[in-house]
Amino acid sequence: MSVVIWADGRLHAPTDRILTGVDHGVTVGDGVFETCAVYGGRAFALTRHLRRLARSATGLGLPVPDEDAVREAVAAVLAAAPDAGRLRLTYTGGPGPLGSHRDEPDAQRPTLVALAGPATRAATSRVVRVPWVRNERSAVAGLKTTSYAENVVALAEAHRRGADEAVLANTVGLLCEGTGSNVVVERDGELVTPPLSSGCLAGITRELLLEWAGEAGLPVREAVDGELRYEILDEVLAGRAHLTLTGSIRNVSPVVALDERDVTAGPLSLAAADLFQARALDDLDP
Structure with a gap:
């Protein structure tokens, strides 16, 4: 169309x-x-x-x-x-x-x-790390502005490497967000997402996942400040943790490739994806 x-x-x-x-x-x-x-x-x-x-x-x-x-x-x-x-x-x-x-x-x-x-939603995502960072002290940190050139460059690099999203750290080395998504790490039996103080956008899907997962008894929370270092992604590559993206078109999308290497989707991430899709179709303006 x-x-x-x-x-x-x-x-x-x-x-x-x-x-x-x-x-x-x-x-x-x-x-x-x-x-x-x-x-x-x-x-x-x-x-x-x-x-x-x-x-x-x-x-x-x-x-x-x-x-x-x-x-x-x-x-x-x-x-x-x-x-x-x-x-x-x-x-x-x-x-x-x-x-x-x-x-x-x-x-x-x-x-x-x-x-x-039109829009196409992929059930899973493929991501790469890139050398650029989010400035958590920027005048527009956390605002959804049309100044998207940084994201264009980072996403182009992801596509060049066969991925559909790039994941960035902030200036102090903490895991922050993707170019158009929030990130969630699954480890030690819970789902943890960077706090807004990291400079990430207050995503609507992120917000709803925190609410809906809590209501459903799925263990999900914001990280405490400093908890999620960018190096946590090494644990994802090693299979000791899992990664998921959230976004308005992706919904909740478990990551199956990181830095051009296949990784597994975590069981809590898959459960969160199913929960979100069911709740979204049940209430279109929650």
């Missing part, structure tokens, strides 16, 4: 020219976004995604988007693309100066674009 786009109050074709060349999201990456899975014409966990969109906008210094307007855009693109598997919302600073500074607040005209299109 093709991508359906909503912008400026109406639907557009993928070839339509929508953004001005001076949109701050284009010139300096001054924007935020959300990606949701779509099941049966409905965006999964939309309320949580819109809440995070507002948090990211506030953290970046943008006005909070009008939730009613965003929901209208979502309804329009999903109605036009009933078989879509993915929803993407992009919210930028709108037309602005060519430099990094913004117009005064009363002169800002933010841009909202909604897209619906």
Whole structure:
């Protein structure tokens, strides 16, 4: 299927020219976004995604988007693309100066674009380590911004090595996240995910897994600060631990290859994947 786009109050074709060349999201990456899975014409966990969109906008210094307007855009693109598997919302600073500074607040005209299109979810993932790091002290740490060049470079390296995701440390050598996913380590009979203080994104799938696994009696928790060193991935290669990714399209996806070597998916990781898929289909806006 093709991508359906909503912008400026109406639907557009993928070839339509929508953004001005001076949109701050284009010139300096001054924007935020959300990606949701779509099941049966409905965006999964939309309320949580819109809440995070507002948090990211506030953290970046943008006005909070009008939730009613965003929901209208979502309804329009999903109605036009009933078989879509993915929803993407992009919210930028709108037309602005060519430099990094913004117009005064009363002169800002933010841009909202909604897209619906296809998505393919793989049950398992293949990852590699890369030499670049996340800066947990960055001004935009934990915000889902459109400044994604670091992720593009790291993911290209993963694809070059036959993987579908790259996993990064932060500046102090702690396991952080993937380019578009959170990470979960299975060892010693529990699932442990890096804390938000590591600089990782507060993923919606991560958030729901912590909630749902806890309710189901599956042992899952956030790591204490400093607990998950990047070298924990050596234990995954040695078979003493297992790795899983979480993300809005992946859901919960056990890792079956690390650094171009096959590894096994852990039993708790597989149970978490089954639990998440069942709960997601049971409640589309938890």
